[in-house]
Structure formats: structure tokens, C-alpha cells
Amino acid sequence: MSRLTDLIARAKAKDPALGDELDREFKALASRRAFGLNFERHRPESVELPGRPIRRGDKVHVLPPRGSTAKGDQRLWRVLRLEGRGAARVAHLTLIDAAEPETAEVPVANLVVAAEFRDYIYPGLVSTGKVTRGGEKPFHTVINGENFHALEALTYTHRGKIDAIYIDPPYNSGATDWKYNNAYVEKDDLYRHSKWLAMIERRLLVAKSLLKPERSVLAVTIDAREYLRLGLLMEQLFPEARIQMVSTIINPKGVSVVGGFRRADEYIFFAMFGDSAPARLQLSAEWSPSSIVSGTFVSPEPGDEQPTANENKPTVEPGWTSMMRRGSEAGRQDRPSMFYPIYADPERRRIVEVGDPIPEGEDSAPEKSGLITILPFRRNGSQGRWQISAGELKERIKQGRIRLGRPTAYGFVVNYLPDGAYRDAISESYELVGKADDGSLIAYRKEDEDSRVAPTQWKIASHNASEHGSALLEALVPQKKFPYPKSLYAVEDSLRFFLAGNLEATILDFFSGSGTTAHAxxxxxxxxxxxxxxxxxxxxxxxxxxxxxxxxxxxxxxxxEWEKWGICDYITKPRIAAAITGETPDGQPIAGDYKFTDEFPMAEGFEENAEFFTLTYEAPVAVSHNLAFQRVAPLLWMRAGSEGRRIDDLPVQGWEVADTYGLLVDLDRTTEFCAAALAADGLRVAYVVTDDDRRFQAVARALPDTIEPVRLYESYLSNFRFAMGR
Known part of the structure; x- marks a missing residue:
């Protein structure tokens, strides 16, 4: 039932004559169609929240008896009051939108909270585990929750911060692949297309607020059932974007269609915002619009300062990258000989001397007059190490393979050309222009048939969903099944076009399924x-x-025992953990190798970090009184970059500074907090808990411009007081 017809039905219940008149006028309006995509915007979706405590004022469904397979009561009830304790706890209910008042007394154990998407929510997160192999790298995050509500939570942490969204929403096949208002949408549902459009529209509207307006991309995969409607919807929702549709072969053998051609492809809509555009990538020599490509797209290795290629100026440098070791064995203690000083002339921006390794027990190097001393310190001030020895560095400076990057608190970022990138720079694929003032090579990839924008028809062997989706997932999490996982390499290639030069990008997938996007x-x-x-x-x-x-x-x-079979717990979390550790859930090395662009054993895993969360629903009063801090804390950490240590408890001393953000609870300790914030390297956000805007502004003025001041809990509560995407 659409939202408007639902309202008419309610009017009929109260005043039949008025309801009939409204119904006639509605039917007259419905017979007229304006140009463009028209569909019924159904009553706001609702979702059941099992495990969420029942509170007075909640909307609830009454569950069927345990052991019953019958559909539960889908009427909405309001909790008037609660009585009793434990198993004897009872809720007094009243039926919502009833023609005649109806009440009931139901054991709380037989109720489940039902949230309508027009309702305000106040989200939190509870950690359910993590995998850490990536040293100081930011964390990938997995959120178990209704995706519309999770998107609303991200409006507080990532509004305007997302570089790319890649989603694979349900294709509306009628094969119980998705629910609307807690019921699967079947093939014979007369409203199934408009329900699908209403569902996807609400989510895309919120997602739009998360994307960077100056440069970002939204990629949506779809098949023939909804691609026409999706294309029109995206044109209407994103008039400022440049939208293209790519046709991609995912099953070369094809799938039988009754009375039709065998279906072998699906589609990807790319909505490009701001100056986002697909990069010119080095493609397989076999690539052509009509040929099959045996490999996959290949990207150069961009470094800290690499320019981004675009349609008008395809000047792509070889892969300059940071000389600081990251990931495993990245500390001074792992390779003491690679903790040595580099001396640079800050005026000429070039390296003039390389010192000897600093003996263990010493933390500083001799100063040189007029020169900056650069040591391999991490952002948090701990001691790291260089990728290469002092002797190798001297040789590479002579070869033009070393370049100073951006300035930092510890001097400058030192970039270098790894062996592969150096071979590229001096190959025939690049034009060697000469040397910069600091002696580093200046080379640009030549504009030829191997570096051009790809066409809109992709027939690429690595995108076969059966071989590189289902079979690969079986290797990672044996004996666990998931319907139609994407090819890992297909997602990787789609993202590479827009992220090849963006090493710090944030990517979102709010239909993540088996977790292929994170893996890519x-x-x-x-x-x-x-x-x-x-x-x-x-x-x-x-x-x-x-x-x-x-x-x-x-x-x-x-x-x-029910939840362990759910998508997130059964597939998504184990798959991402297995990809990082290189081990299956039962601790065995993953069999097989990754292929195409980067070939190596899957058992090696990745030097990455990931944390898993479950979305919670908080009471605004508890938030404002500091009683929900532990569940709001992960959101504060995510807003500051999902990086480094998290402040999980209210600090006893009244303030605390972590790696990327600080928290001030006791404003009488403002001086100490601001001093610590000024001394910290890499601090991005300062959260200040106060109801007094005057005192908050005083703290904000005392902080440097590089630190964003955020007032708690006013910023949090006001963000969710607005009806996002409704």
C-alpha cells in the first residue's frame, strides 16, 4: 500500500464520506502522469530490532508463539507502560492508528521493537571484534544494522567525506532477495517495482549527503529487471552528476531466460560528482571495445605527491611512494640499522646528507647548521624505520629516485621510486623529461593505446562472478554459501578508475553482503x-x-542460535577476517593465489586493520547525560578517521587525547587539555562536552585552526533531530 492510500484509509476510518471523496480525487490525479519517472512512494519502511530493550513509548510488533512458523502480527502497537521484572515483565499496549481504541497486555518477551523510517533515531555502536595486522593504518569498519539507519549514523561521522560509494543492491528478482516492511517482495506483487524504487531512493538521498561534492563517485550495479528505472531515478536525484552506464560480462556462458536471449551481462551506473572522472589506466594489450581481455586493468603505483590523470591532461608520473615503512615490522626495533637521519636543505627542498644509523638507546641525531633533520617518526611520535638502508638511499639519490614531499612536524615526507616504478620511469612507456632541482627524475607516461579511458563495454575474464566470486569465497570461508557474490577483481577494477591516485580515500558500501568491496x-x-x-x-x-x-x-x-546464521555474522565478518589473516575461520591457511593485477598466495593475507560493530539505538536523554558514552565513542573515533587509539570510557582526569582526537569533559581542565592538544601531532578533532555555548567557544578559540572543535552532545543530538532522507 502506498503512503497516500494508507493515509486515505485512515481518513475513511474516521470519516467515511471524506475518505471516499479523497479517494476519488486521488484516482483522478493518479491517471495523469508528468514527464519522467513516477512511482508510488510507499508508507515509510519499518524494520524490527530484535535485542533492542523495550522502553515506554516504543512502537512494537507482537511476535508469534515460539515454534510457530506463521507470520507475526504486523500491526503496530505503542507501549504505554511496563510492569514487573525479569520473565514476568508485562507491557501495556495500545494499537496505533486504530479506528476503535484497542489495548492489550503482552509479556515483554513476546514483543519486538519496530522502527519506522520516519522515526528519529539516535544511533550508537558496540564493538563485536577486530583484526589488527596493519600497524598505524586506518581501520576498515563493518556495521551490522539496518542500512538506512546506518547511513543516518554516518551523516554525523562522514557527511561530505566519502570519496566513493560502491553498492550492489537487491535486483528485485522476486526470489526472496529483499524485504519491504518485514515481508519478502514476491514476483506477483503489483507494487514490487515502486517498492524497490522507494527503498533505493531513500538510501540514495542520504548517501548523496555523504559524498564529497568536489570529487566523488557513486557506482551502482544492477541487472535487466530494474536498470531502466534505476537510470531514470539517478538522473532525477543527481542532476549535477555526470552519469554513465557500463555493460559488463559477469557470466560468459550466460543464464537461460524463458522465451528470451541468454543473459550474460549486468550493468554498472557511475554517477561522477564535481571533477571526478575515470583515470586513464594502463590496460591490457588485448583490450579493445569488442575483444575479450585475459587479464585486468593495471594501475601504476601512485606516491604521496602523484598528480591525478584526467581527460584533458594525462600526465601520470611513475609510482612515487613514502620511504617510511608501514604495516608489519615497521618499528625501529624490527630493523635498528634503518633508523638513521636524513639532512635536508629546507630552502632548496633537497637532501644534502645521509647520516649513520643511530645507536640503540639514543633517540636523536646530531644537528647540522641550516639543515632539517628528518627521522622516521610516525604521526603519533613513536619510532618507525625507513624502507631502505642508508647506503641504498645514497645510491638512489644519485639515480634520481628520491624526492622530498610535504612538510611534517618531523621535517618532510621522503618519497622514493621502488624498483618496479623505477623500471617504468626509464622504460619506453614513459617520457623522461629530465631532473628536478632536487635531482629527482621527472617522467610522464606517454599517451598511447595502453593508457586511455576504457570503453563502456567490459568483457574481461577476471570479472567472471562464478570463478572469482563464488569460488573465491569458498576458498576464504569453506562450506559457507552466499548467493551471487561479485568477482573480487570486478569491484577492484571499478574502484581503481577513480581511486588510483587517492591513497587516503574512504569508500562506502551499504549493501555489502559478503564483503567484496572491503576485500577489493x-x-x-x-x-x-x-x-x-x-x-x-x-x-x-x-x-x-x-x-x-x-x-x-x-x-x-x-x-x-538464530543470529549466528545471519549474513553479517555468518559471511561478512568471517570473510573480511580471513582475507586479512590469510586463514580460514578454522585456522587453516587459505588455499590458492590471487590472480591478475597482483598475484600472490591468499595465505599471505593483508597488512590491514578491521573492526566489527553492531548498530544500537540510544535514548536522547541518556546521550545528553553522558550515560551512553561507550556506545557513542566509536562514532567519535570514526569521525576523526577510524585511526589509532579510541577513547572508550569517560576520562577520570576530565580530559584525554588519543592519536587523532581529544575529549574534554571537565571544562575546569581546559588549559591542560588545550596544551596537550597543541603538543599532539596529527590531532584532527576536539570534542568538548558542555551545554554552555559561551564556554565552548572559548575552548574553540584556544585550539589551533587545524583542529576541528565539536560540541557534545549538541552536535550529535541536533544532527539526528532532523529527518534525514525522509
Whole structure:
């Protein structure tokens, strides 16, 4: 039922004559169609929240008895009051929008909270585990929750900060692949297309607020059932974007279609915002619009200062990258001989001397008059190490393979050309222009048939979803099934076009399913030393074919034995953990190798970090009184970059400074807090807990311009007081 017809039905219940008149006028309007995409914007979706405590004022559904496979009561009730304790706790309910008043008394154990998407929410996050192999790199995050609500949570942490969104939404096949208002949408549902459009429109509107307006991309995959409607919807929602559709072969054998051609392809819509555009990548020599490509797209290894290629000026340098060691064995203690000083002339921006390794127990190097001393210190001030020895560095300076990058608190970033990038620079594929003032090579890739923008038809062997989606997932998490996972390399290639030169990008997938997007981002990071991070959002829905058996076993959503079969817990989290560790969930090395662009054993894993969260729903009063801090804390950490240490508890001393942000609770300690913030390297955000705007402004003035002051909890509460995407 559409939202408007729902309102008319309610009017009929109160005043039949008025309801009939409204119904006639609605039908007259519905017969007229304006130009463009028209569809019923159905009543706001609702979602059940098993495990969420029942509170007075909540909307709830009454669950069927345990062991029953019958559909539960989908009417919405309001909790008037609660009585009793433990198993004897009872809720007094009243039926919402009833023609005649109806009340009931129901055990709390037989109720589940139902949130409508027009309702305000106040989200939090609870950590459910992590994998750490990436040293100081930012964390990939996986959020288990309803994706619309998770998107709303991200409006507080990532508004205008997302570089790329890649989503693979349900294709509306009618094969129980998605739900609308807690019921699967079947093939014979007369409203199935408008329900799908209403569902995707609400999410895309919120997603738009997360993208960087100056440069970002939204990629949406779809098949023939909805691609025409999706294209029109995106044109209407994003008039400022440049939108292109790519046709891509995902199953060369094809799938039978009754009475039609075999289907072998699907589509990807790319909406490009600001000056975003697909980069000119070095493609396989076999690439042509009509030929099959045996490999995949190949990207150079961009460094800290690499320019981005575009349609008008394809000047792509070889892969300059930081000489600081990242990931595993990146500390001074791991290779003491690679902790040595580099002396640079700050005026001429060039290296003039390389010192000897500093003996253990000493933390500083001799000063040189007029020169800057550069040591391999990390952002948090701890001691790291260089990638190469002092002797190798001297040789590479002579070869033009060393360049100073941006200034830091510890001097300058030192960039170098690894062996592969150096071979590229002196190959026939690049034009060697000469040397810069600092002696570093200046080379640009030649504009030829191997570096051009790809066409809109992709027929690439590595994009086969059966071989490089399903089979690869089986290797990572044996015996676990997931329907139609994407080819890892297809997602990797789609992102590479827009992220090849952006090593610090943030990517979002809010239909993450098995976690392929996060896996693809890890692959990109390994290829060019990037620090990209992926936010994956999925719910913990149990597959429809498994629900009947679980209900017959007296289980319900929210029970641990039920939840372990949900998408997030059963597939997404184990797959991402396995990809990082190189081990299957039972601790065995993953069999097989990654292929194409970057070939290496899957058992090596990745030098990455990931943390898993479950979305919670907080009471605004508890938030404003500092009673929900532990669940709001991950959002504060994510807003500051999902990097380094997190402040999980209110500081006893009244303030605390972590790696990327600080928290001030006791404003009488403002002087100490501001001094610590000024001394910290890499601090981005300062959260100040106060109801007094005058005192907040005083703290903000005392902080440097490089630190964003945020007032808690006013900024949090006001963000969610607005009805996002409704």
C-alpha cells in the first residue's frame, strides 16, 4: 500500500464520506502522469530490532508463539507502560492508528521493537571484534544494522567525506532477495517495482549527503529487471552528476531466460560528482571495445605527491611512494640499522646528507647548521624505520629516485621510486623529461593505446562472478554459501578508475553482503601502499530458506542460535577476517593465489586493520547525560578517521587525547587539555562536552585552526533531530 492510500484509509476510518471523496480525487490525479519517472512512494519502511530493550513509548510488533512458523502480527502497537521484572515483565499496549481504541497486555518477551523510517533515531555502536595486522593504518569498519539507519549514523561521522560509494543492491528478482516492511517482495506483487524504487531512493538521498561534492563517485550495479528505472531515478536525484552506464560480462556462458536471449551481462551506473572522472589506466594489450581481455586493468603505483590523470591532461608520473615503512615490522626495533637521519636543505627542498644509523638507546641525531633533520617518526611520535638502508638511499639519490614531499612536524615526507616504478620511469612507456632541482627524475607516461579511458563495454575474464566470486569465497570461508557474490577483481577494477591516485580515500558500501568491496580496497592498498579505508554496512538477515527450520526449533531473531546464521555474522565478518589473516575461520591457511593485477598466495593475507560493530539505538536523554558514552565513542573515533587509539570510557582526569582526537569533559581542565592538544601531532578533532555555548567557544578559540572543535552532545543530538532522507 502506498503512503497516500494508507493515509486515505485512515481518513475513511474516521470519516467515511471524506475518505471516499479523497479517494476519488486521488484516482483522478493518479491517471495523469508528468514527464519522467513516477512511482508510488510507499508508507515509510519499518524494520524490527530484535535485542533492542523495550522502553515506554516504543512502537512494537507482537511476535508469534515460539515454534510457530506463521507470520507475526504486523500491526503496530505503542507501549504505554511496563510492569514487573525479569520473565514476568508485562507491557501495556495500545494499537496505533486504530479506528476503535484497542489495548492489550503482552509479556515483554513476546514483543519486538519496530522502527519506522520516519522515526528519529539516535544511533550508537558496540564493538563485536577486530583484526589488527596493519600497524598505524586506518581501520576498515563493518556495521551490522539496518542500512538506512546506518547511513543516518554516518551523516554525523562522514557527511561530505566519502570519496566513493560502491553498492550492489537487491535486483528485485522476486526470489526472496529483499524485504519491504518485514515481508519478502514476491514476483506477483503489483507494487514490487515502486517498492524497490522507494527503498533505493531513500538510501540514495542520504548517501548523496555523504559524498564529497568536489570529487566523488557513486557506482551502482544492477541487472535487466530494474536498470531502466534505476537510470531514470539517478538522473532525477543527481542532476549535477555526470552519469554513465557500463555493460559488463559477469557470466560468459550466460543464464537461460524463458522465451528470451541468454543473459550474460549486468550493468554498472557511475554517477561522477564535481571533477571526478575515470583515470586513464594502463590496460591490457588485448583490450579493445569488442575483444575479450585475459587479464585486468593495471594501475601504476601512485606516491604521496602523484598528480591525478584526467581527460584533458594525462600526465601520470611513475609510482612515487613514502620511504617510511608501514604495516608489519615497521618499528625501529624490527630493523635498528634503518633508523638513521636524513639532512635536508629546507630552502632548496633537497637532501644534502645521509647520516649513520643511530645507536640503540639514543633517540636523536646530531644537528647540522641550516639543515632539517628528518627521522622516521610516525604521526603519533613513536619510532618507525625507513624502507631502505642508508647506503641504498645514497645510491638512489644519485639515480634520481628520491624526492622530498610535504612538510611534517618531523621535517618532510621522503618519497622514493621502488624498483618496479623505477623500471617504468626509464622504460619506453614513459617520457623522461629530465631532473628536478632536487635531482629527482621527472617522467610522464606517454599517451598511447595502453593508457586511455576504457570503453563502456567490459568483457574481461577476471570479472567472471562464478570463478572469482563464488569460488573465491569458498576458498576464504569453506562450506559457507552466499548467493551471487561479485568477482573480487570486478569491484577492484571499478574502484581503481577513480581511486588510483587517492591513497587516503574512504569508500562506502551499504549493501555489502559478503564483503567484496572491503576485500577489493585491501587489494588496491597492497598494490600501491595506500591507506584507503572501507565502511561496510550489512544487516544480519537470515536466509529465507533457513528461517522456517529455525522457527520450528523454537528460535526467534535475537536469539544467539538464530543470529549466528545471519549474513553479517555468518559471511561478512568471517570473510573480511580471513582475507586479512590469510586463514580460514578454522585456522587453516587459505588455499590458492590471487590472480591478475597482483598475484600472490591468499595465505599471505593483508597488512590491514578491521573492526566489527553492531548498530544500537540510544535514548536522547541518556546521550545528553553522558550515560551512553561507550556506545557513542566509536562514532567519535570514526569521525576523526577510524585511526589509532579510541577513547572508550569517560576520562577520570576530565580530559584525554588519543592519536587523532581529544575529549574534554571537565571544562575546569581546559588549559591542560588545550596544551596537550597543541603538543599532539596529527590531532584532527576536539570534542568538548558542555551545554554552555559561551564556554565552548572559548575552548574553540584556544585550539589551533587545524583542529576541528565539536560540541557534545549538541552536535550529535541536533544532527539526528532532523529527518534525514525522509
Amino acid at each position: 580496497v585491501m587489494r588496491l592498498n597492497r598494490q600501491d601502499g595506500g591507506r584507503r579505508q572501507c565502511i561496510s554496512v550489512t544487516n544480519n538477515e537470515v536466509a529465507s530458506e533457513e528461517q522456517t527450520a529455525l522457527r520450528a526449533a523454537n528460535l526467534r531473531p535475537g536469539d544467539p
